[in-house]
Amino acid sequence: MRMKRVAALAAAATLAFGLTACGGNDEAGEGTGGESKSFPAGSTMERLNKAQAIKIGTKFDQPGFGLKGLSGEPEGFDVEVAKIIAKELGIPEDKIEWVEAPSKVREDVIVNGTVDLVAATYTINDTRKERIAFAGPYYEAGQNIMVKKDDTSITGPDSFKDGTKKVCSVTGSTPAEEIKKYVQDVGSQLVLFDTYDKCRDALNGGQVDAVTTDNVILLGYIANGNDAFKLAGENFTKEPYGLGVKKEDTDFRSFVNDTLEKAYSDGSWKKAWDDTAGKFGAELGDPPAVNRY
Amino acid sequence: MSQSVLYDVPGPRQRRITLIGSIVATIAVLIGAYFFVYRPLDENGQFSMELWGPLIDPSNENFSLVWERIGIGFGNTLMAAVLAIASSLVVGTLLAVLRIQLKSLTARRFTGMAAPVTYLLRGLSLFLAALTRFCVEVFRGLPVVITIFFVARGFPEFGISLSTLTYLVIGLTIYNSVVIAEILRSGMEGLPGGQREAAAAIGLSPLQTTGLILLPQAFRIMLPALISQLVVVLKDTSLGFIISYEETLNIGKQIIGVLNNPIPVYIVIGVLFIVVNYSLSKLAQYVQGRLARGRKTADTPTAAPPPAIAAALGAQSTAQSGAS
């Protein structure tokens, strides 16, 4: 096992070396290794390209966006978008190190440098902008409510104001904070878990009356739910998903924004969607304009 | 006290009643289980092969993938547990020795030195003793979940960024080393005073006394407790899911995300834990039995550990195993 890996590494190294030696640095390494592109000296892009490695934080438990499946590799729209960025940096897919970034640690892992980029259904908002910076948005979701198919008593967030309906969401997420504005008594109305599939199971078992989070996530459960669930009403917030980077790293943020715009125009953004979350039947719509603040 | 001293050996009539009673009770339980467990689960479709297939049917397309993932997770669990128990043992021993040394230091009067130096040294040793006492009390009183969470969130706050494995191991070590230190310390303090006096009489320094005389005996007494502590650590690694360490339960969560079969996956993981932990505690019992025999044949003066140690051991082992 060990010998094999060493041999493979050596082979890859000679191959890459040989290719760069004869082909120059233009598009040479494609297919086997990365490509060495020219980036401004001292920039994050140059560092990552030189290192031929990038650490990306994503969800491991979010169907359609970032779900670590049985293969041991995460899959989903966020993951595909992150791969587009990595490709633009000249880093091949297999050199990406995926780090699990659940809702509550996303700012932390960016600030302390555990990851270089976070793509994890990450809503752009002002509180978060105090600690980190966002590239994008690359998708605009909105918070919605999922109920059982035959439930007509919940029509929107205002249905929680009378203090009887129970709702489930995920600890530390934006939707959980948002719904708190509507519920009367947190103790008897709100349940928080660490993943949404637990919320779905609670809805299924009748312990809660509704699950609230971004519509695309709910659509995923509705698509897989054997026609048992539906959305109750319209989106009541706008949740633009951005890519989290270090606050002071404006160059890298512009680079990511450029890459997103490029992906909008060359179709890779749409393909990423169609291969993943698009299968749930959510509309992609027009590409949202990136916000270069 | 062995169980049988509490009651007379049952006679033929008693045995007959027991037999009939057990059969009736078993049937009642089975009927109850059918109506209150099997039926609701079956109606929920919890027994369908769609949910169980990937876990128990080798011909299922996902079978090998699922078990490979569980294997990886369990490997990670074991690794974290072994690292944590090893480092807790080292840190715990050091901490126990430190506390014993500080205790003897605070009793020293530092004669033959200038008065200010004396006061300084005595103050310092008192301060250090109080400080270690404080740390022990705090870390013993905090839930392990909180300790792990604080390590994982707090270290990066001070610019120290490590892997989740390291966070988990540090978190577990902080708690378990304190517990081990307390067992060792009470073990050493519970030894007959003659041991310490004899060591002093042949001219050993306090440090030598601890290292050569007290510590080996305390270790010997606590070896079974140490192994049962391994069970505790193994269970505690399951808290790694809080900081995204990929141990068994976390992997289980990912499998559930794909296959949507939470109850079967948790049953399998639960059985896995019971089997491994049960074997470990059996091992602890075996070691304890051997040690007890060893003491008898070696004919050491203390055939049984002094009451204080026995009490401490009893209390500690339940306390630790109580701490999930």
Next chain:
Amino acid sequence: MSVLIDKFDVFAGGFWLTLQICLLAAIGALILGAIVAVLRISPVPPLRAVGTAYVNMFRNLPLTVVMFFAAFGLPALGSNADFLRIPGLDAIFSRLGTDLPYFRFALIALVLYTAAFVCEALRSGVNAVPAGQAEAARSLGLTFTQNLRYVVLPQSWKASVVPLGSVIIAMIKNSALVGFFGVVGDLSQSADQLTSAEGHAFVPVAIGISIGYLIMTVPLGALLDRIEKRQAVAR
């Protein structure tokens, strides 16, 4: 540090909720643990087997797994643990009677798990009573229940107090897990809430939460130390 004062109500609320669940779970675990302990030392072999199986199962499972089965296995059995909606009790323990069952589920998990350790603590106390006591009682013609009731248990109680206290302390610490299984607003979940959702600085929140747990565990531990020392002297 201002978060400690500004959000004092959150800390106090979390403390109160954790205290509630600990009080209820302690009562439940002591009762269930005593029953299991009697099963484990009873003269009827099948009952002994049931007691032993119970203890081996719950001692070797991570509490996380037990919590999971309480929170998701019970609903699959069609139960919302409504039998715990004890009238009168919910006046003090407000979460006990709510429509949301997760407080009750967490309570059940803590009780089931802790009872196994309570049983072992009680048994260690029974084992500490000299065998001659029980033998003397038997030679007087006392039955198993009389033996326990009048001879063994009154003596074993003393030897059980310290291990039992340790189990309860461990249980208080274990209760930190309930926040991860749908009980919103206990101490550990408040830590999560304040740092990740509301973005307060980590260190002061950590201090506040730690104080909350230490208030419960340290005095209890000190009390046990005292009892233990006094018992050692008495011996």
